[in-house]
Amino acid sequence: MLRIAPSPTGDMHIGHLRVALFNYICAVQREEPLLIRIEDTDKERFIPGKEKEIFDILALFGIEYQEQQLQSNNLRFHRAMALQLLQDKKAFNCFCPPETLEAKREAAKAARTAYRYDGACENLPAEAVIDNENPFTIRLKKPSEPITVKDIIKGESTFEPDEIDSFILMRADKYPTYNFACAVDDMLADISLIIRGEDHLSDTPKQIAIHRALGYTKTIEYAHLPVILNDEGKETSGHDEASSVKWLLEEGYLPEAISNYLILMGNKTPTEIFTLKEAIKWFDLRTLSKAPVRFDMDKLKFINREHLKGLDPKELSRYVGFADEEIGNLAKVFLDEAVTLKELRGKIGAVFAPKIVPDEYKEGFDVLRDLTLKAPHFDDFEAYSNYLAEHSGLQGENFFKPLRILISGSENGPELADLYRYLKNYIKEVAK
Structure with missing residues (x-):
């Protein structure tokens, strides 16, 4: 099984949609089910209505799934497995007050060294393992050996124990941290391949460490997608309007064009313009670039125009x-x-709105409009314009400028004959 794990904490980002598209494609290729897991355990950042918006967007982009789940429904498993790790002495209670930890972080910052938990609570006496009187977090014991992540896109990355550290599994409010909830959920769902952004690469060794501590031995494949950069060469964020899928749709970009571009970026594809269904036939994670990719609005505009033409x-x-x-x-x-x-x-x-006419063309416009409303039907533009010219007495710019405004609502634009071909049955409505 593969999974898409969005959080209902803001608009869907193009990076999240790209992850969703790749997971969907690979699930279809591998003939494995796809799970949508809404990661809703961050109560402070949860935005009502975003969950439905996520499913609506996935449907709009043709991303089909077989199962859906709220992460919060697994809370009992998160808590049970945290207690199991405590009992197995693979995790420990940490009673360090937040202000003490913050002071140590500041000290490390001042010393220009990476902050690492100093193990202050790791070897407390047994009676401190379960303590309901004082607030505590649960930390995983730092792994004893390096963890190597094998990535389909980026190759191998090795993380030393100090890089992984004794990180928190359960917060003092008895809710899991992202890494613990994610690792447990992936284990419960029997996930075979995880495709996500490279900002999660540092999370992966922590999640592998959790799996090992819980005795989970299945090998999960990983693919971490390079970041998407904006026009300034910086990583796109929620502050970039164009990085919001909702904004792109509201601006009139087709889902098919957005999908096309997100799959095309940093990829080797047999053709430039394609559909999601076509991409399933040849898509390969191994052809993706390891380097960051730039989101080029001009390229998206070109692709959108091609899809509109089709x-x-x-x-x-x-x-x-x-x-x-x-x-x-x-x-x-x-x-x-x-x-x-x-x-x-x-x-x-x-074309169909009341026309705004410059004063210099107002008189001619009124004449042509009145003639059009009284004229018989003409199948071709030449016959229509000859009729107007003959009965109006207008010539040159004084004829064609007001006629263009009458038909198109603008002083410039496509050939009038091309417009009239498709407007001839609406011409009296256009002239009103």
Whole structure:
């Protein structure tokens, strides 16, 4: 089984979506089930409604799963296994007050050395193992030997015991830390491959140490994806608007285009434009770059335009607020100057909205509009424009500028003949 483990603490990030896509692809390729585990144990950062938003986005991107789970439902297992580690003397209670630990961290910082827990509580007498009077955390005993992580993308990384340290498993509030909950949950779900961002690489040896302490011997495969950088070359974060999947969708980027780009970034693919279904046939984690990848909005715009071009006209018409194949074709005419659904809606909206006309063209515009409302139906633009020219007496710019505004709502844009081809049945509505 593979898993996607999002937290309902904010908008889904493009890095999280990339992880979800790769897990889904690999689950399908390996013919293994996919689990969605909502990591909801961080009560302070939990945002109501984000859980549903996560599932809605996964559905929108065609990511299918077989099981779903709330991490909080495993709390009884987290607590039971922590007690088991205490009894097996593989973990210990730590009564160090937070202010004492903070002072030691500051001292290490001042000495320019990495802070490591000093083992102050590791060898307390047996009666201190269970203490309900004083607040305490539960720490795992530091491993006695290095732990090597074998990664499909990054190769091998070895972590010394001091790097892993005697880290906390259970906080004083009796809730698990991220690493302990994650390790236990993955063990319970019998996870075979973990694909996640490289910011979790330092977590992996800790989770392996937990598995070993609990006697879990199954070998889990790992793949840590390189970070995504913004245009400034810095790691994308929640403060970058463009890194929010929700924002990208609201701006009018198609799910298919976003998926295409996230799979393409830092990857060797047989073609540049493809669907998720097509990617399943050839995707390979081993072809991914080990280096960070830059999120290029211009590249996403190009890919989005290509996917818009490939849409069925009737489907595209629905995206811009109609249900007519001709309006879908009209939208495609605007793709030379519009790259998102939001921009296309603006272009189509301007065609049907009341027109804003510069004073210099107002008189000619009124004449052409009145003629259009009274004119018979014309199948081609040449016949329509000849009729207007003949009956209006307008010529040159005084004719074509107000005519362009009448048809498109703008002084510039695609060829009027291309627009009229798909607007001829709407022309009187456009002129109102």
